[in-house]
Amino acid sequence: MKAEVLKQANSACKNTLMETLHIEIVDFGDNFLIAKMPVTPRVHQPDGVLHGGATVALAESVGSFASHIFTDVDKYFVRGIEISANHIKSVKTGNVYAKATFLHKGRTTQLLDIKVTDDDDNLISICKLSTITLPKTS
Template sequence: MNKQQSLDILNGFNKNTLMETLNIEFIDVGEDYITAKMPVNSKVHQPYGLLHGGATAALAETVGSCASAFFLKDKSKIIKGIELSINHLKSKKDGEVFATAKAIHQGRTTHLWEVKIVDEENNLISLCKITNIVLDKK
């Protein structure tokens, strides 16, 4: 499968979800990472006109969970997020943010991902860690 086919599959999951509401779009996929972008505008602002931490967390969980599911070789399994930790380091008013998930651990039952969220100039906005559990499909 080529990169564009992979991105089409990933973006196909966004319809009628929070990801569609937040305009999250997968833009890059490699052998060990996935990157998505999200626009920063009034839809994702908190009352002070800054990027809402909850929107940032939703972006991080989206990328980390989708990375686990995408790279999982056993299609009889599903992924569910069980823990998300996020540190907000810099504020953002407009433009776009980019989240890249890279695996720290991909075990049989748990996956641990680091998600870095940066702006257009590669300034670190938030640093996240997400733990996913691997379960049998019912």
């Protein structure tokens, strides 16, 4: 069942920034979602390390997606309203993993803590994302 949910989630990312950056959702649970992104020259800054903007794109993607999958999308939509990031360590190759965990899962607003780590589980960045859930109108 989990494999099917992951397959559906990743297929929803076709023709999006997530596909462009090769972001893949790899795990989820009751209070978290994990995605990975390869660190290649396509996400490097000019001096050959992971670009902070790519890291933030990964963090916002995984956090917004986490809020989205815990929402009744027939009645509501989710938007990111604020993100902050502190970059701790540089990465040149391999993968980075973003784990979004809910700090607050309210009916209207959500707050997520997103830790970005490398293949060796070193902390790369810490991000906080606020999302809002709003009703769809006809």
